[in-house]
Amino acid sequence: MKTKFKSLLAVIALLLAVCLSFSSCDAVLDEFMGVVGDYIPLDDNGNNETNNETNNETNNETNNETNNETNNETNNETNNENDSTNTDGNGSGTGGNSGNSVVNGSLGESAETEFDYSAIPAYKGNPYVVVNNNNPFFKKSDLVTESYETYNALDSLGRCTSAVACIGKELLPTEDRGNISSVKPTGWIQAQYSCINGGILYNRCHLIAFQLTGENANRENLVTGTRYMNEAMIPLENMVADYIKEETENHVMYRVTPIFVGSELLCRGVLVEAYSVEDEGEEICFNLFLYNVQPGVILDYATGASYAENEGEETPDCKYILNTSNKKIHSATCGNAATIGANNRQESNDDIQDLLDEGYTKAGCCNPT
Amino acid sequence: MKKITVAVVLDDNEGMLLFGKRQSKDRVMIAEFVSSVGEENIYVSPFSKRIFENYVSVTYADNPIEACVDGGACFIENMPLSPYVDSIETLIIYRWNRLYHSDVKFDLNPEKSGFKLESVSEFQGSSHDRITKEIYRK
Known part of the structure; x- marks a missing residue:
C-alpha cells in the first residue's frame, strides 16, 4: 500500500514537473520571441469579456473622482470598475492579441501588454499621464511605411472605438477645415461655465486631428471631450504634424483610443500613441492617457451631464x-x-x-x- | 572670460523638451541660425546632430558651451543655461509660436539675467508659419 502510494506520488510529481517544465519553456519562449500579449476574449462590442464580468455597477456615479470605498489614492477612479475599453474588434486596438509591442525601437521588453485603465491614477492636475513607460502598444506588424487611415466602427452604444493611421505627407490636409457641428458624439450635453476659457465645456474632439489627416465631420473620429482635454491633445498633434512636414519621407504610426467605462457615454479620456517608423521612434515615441476632465467642473460620465464644482464659490485671486x-x-x-x-x-x-x-x-x- | 552666443528655441510656455525629445524642428530656422552666426563657429551637442547633419563644419561636443571658443555660437536644446550666464554675451531665442507639451523648460529669464532685448524679427519656417527671433545682448 505504502509502495503504491509512493509510486502514485512519484507519478504525480513527474507529471507536475513536466507541466512546470512546459510552462517554463513557454515563458522563456515568449520572452525570447517578445510575445507580450495574451489572447483577450472580446464580446460583440469588441470589449474585454473578462473585464466586463467584473464591472462594478455601483460605481457609475458621475464625477471624475468617484472614489470607491477602498479609496486607493492612486487609483480612485477605477478600482472595482474594470472598464470595457474599446479594444476594437479589428485587431487595431491597444495591445490585446499576441504581438510584439514596440519599446524604444526594440521589441519584447514592454512593461505592459495592453492598456489597463485601472492602473491610471486619478487626475491630479496634469492633463496627461504616461502609459507603459511611454512606449506605444503597436505590434511590429503594425509598423508600416505606407500611409493609411482607419476609423473603426462605432460600438452598439454609438461610441467611438478607435482611430489609427500611418501618417505621411500624403494624408496632410490640403483644404481648410470644414464644419463639424452636425456631429453630436455620445455624451454631448453642452454646458457653459465661467471658469472655462471661452465658457464652453465640450469640444468635438477629433481622435485623429484634422491637421494630420484632414478628416472633418466623421462620426467615427469625433468624441465629446472637454476643452481642457482638447487643449492637451493639440500639442501632441502639433509635434506629429511638424515631424511629418520636416521629415517628408517618413511616417508616424498614430492611434487614439477613447476609454469608456462600462456603458458610460462620455469617455474618461483618450489614449494617444505615436511612433515615428523610419527612425524607429527616435523623434516621435509616446504613449499617453489624457484625462477627459475640466478643472472646476464635475462630469457625469454616464451621460455627459455636468455641474460646477464649488458652485458659487471660489473665483481666482487675479484676472x-x-x-x-x-x-x-x-x-x-x-x-x-x-x-x-x-x-x-x-x-x-x-x-x-x-x-x-x-x-x-x-x-x-x-x-x- | 570668453564671450559667446547661445541660441535656444522655445514654445509658448518656454518649453524645450518633452520626454527627452525635442518638441519640434524646422529646417529654415536652422538655416537662418547657421547663416547668421557662420557654420564654422557653431558648437552643438551630439543630441542636436540630426538637425545639423547638413552642416559639416559644425563642431560637436558633449558640453558645447564649455567647448565653444571665444566668439563662437552654441545651439542648445537639452541643457540649462543659468550656470553659464556670465559667458553668454548674446542670447538668441527662437520662438515656435506654437504650443507643445514640455517637461524641461528654459531656465533663464533674459531680463532678470542682465540681457536687454535688442531686436525682434519674424520669418516663415519650413513647418512653422511664424517663427520669432529675439536677440538679447548684455
Missing part, C-alpha cells in the same frame, strides 16, 4: 497670469498658465489694455479678455 519672459497674458484659469515657471510667472489684476500697452500680447491658448 491674469503673466509670463514675464515671453510677455504673454494668460487668463487666470488657463491650464497653460499653471505650467509657467515661478521665475517668469506674475499675477495681475491690471486692465488688459494696460498690459498690452506694456508690450504684452494675449496668449493664443486662452485669448484672455
Whole structure:
C-alpha cells in the first residue's frame, strides 16, 4: 500500500514537473520571441469579456473622482470598475492579441501588454499621464511605411472605438477645415461655465486631428471631450504634424483610443500613441492617457451631464497670469498658465489694455479678455 | 572670460523638451541660425546632430558651451543655461509660436539675467508659419 502510494506520488510529481517544465519553456519562449500579449476574449462590442464580468455597477456615479470605498489614492477612479475599453474588434486596438509591442525601437521588453485603465491614477492636475513607460502598444506588424487611415466602427452604444493611421505627407490636409457641428458624439450635453476659457465645456474632439489627416465631420473620429482635454491633445498633434512636414519621407504610426467605462457615454479620456517608423521612434515615441476632465467642473460620465464644482464659490485671486519672459497674458484659469515657471510667472489684476500697452500680447491658448 | 552666443528655441510656455525629445524642428530656422552666426563657429551637442547633419563644419561636443571658443555660437536644446550666464554675451531665442507639451523648460529669464532685448524679427519656417527671433545682448 505504502509502495503504491509512493509510486502514485512519484507519478504525480513527474507529471507536475513536466507541466512546470512546459510552462517554463513557454515563458522563456515568449520572452525570447517578445510575445507580450495574451489572447483577450472580446464580446460583440469588441470589449474585454473578462473585464466586463467584473464591472462594478455601483460605481457609475458621475464625477471624475468617484472614489470607491477602498479609496486607493492612486487609483480612485477605477478600482472595482474594470472598464470595457474599446479594444476594437479589428485587431487595431491597444495591445490585446499576441504581438510584439514596440519599446524604444526594440521589441519584447514592454512593461505592459495592453492598456489597463485601472492602473491610471486619478487626475491630479496634469492633463496627461504616461502609459507603459511611454512606449506605444503597436505590434511590429503594425509598423508600416505606407500611409493609411482607419476609423473603426462605432460600438452598439454609438461610441467611438478607435482611430489609427500611418501618417505621411500624403494624408496632410490640403483644404481648410470644414464644419463639424452636425456631429453630436455620445455624451454631448453642452454646458457653459465661467471658469472655462471661452465658457464652453465640450469640444468635438477629433481622435485623429484634422491637421494630420484632414478628416472633418466623421462620426467615427469625433468624441465629446472637454476643452481642457482638447487643449492637451493639440500639442501632441502639433509635434506629429511638424515631424511629418520636416521629415517628408517618413511616417508616424498614430492611434487614439477613447476609454469608456462600462456603458458610460462620455469617455474618461483618450489614449494617444505615436511612433515615428523610419527612425524607429527616435523623434516621435509616446504613449499617453489624457484625462477627459475640466478643472472646476464635475462630469457625469454616464451621460455627459455636468455641474460646477464649488458652485458659487471660489473665483481666482487675479484676472491674469503673466509670463514675464515671453510677455504673454494668460487668463487666470488657463491650464497653460499653471505650467509657467515661478521665475517668469506674475499675477495681475491690471486692465488688459494696460498690459498690452506694456508690450504684452494675449496668449493664443486662452485669448484672455 | 570668453564671450559667446547661445541660441535656444522655445514654445509658448518656454518649453524645450518633452520626454527627452525635442518638441519640434524646422529646417529654415536652422538655416537662418547657421547663416547668421557662420557654420564654422557653431558648437552643438551630439543630441542636436540630426538637425545639423547638413552642416559639416559644425563642431560637436558633449558640453558645447564649455567647448565653444571665444566668439563662437552654441545651439542648445537639452541643457540649462543659468550656470553659464556670465559667458553668454548674446542670447538668441527662437520662438515656435506654437504650443507643445514640455517637461524641461528654459531656465533663464533674459531680463532678470542682465540681457536687454535688442531686436525682434519674424520669418516663415519650413513647418512653422511664424517663427520669432529675439536677440538679447548684455
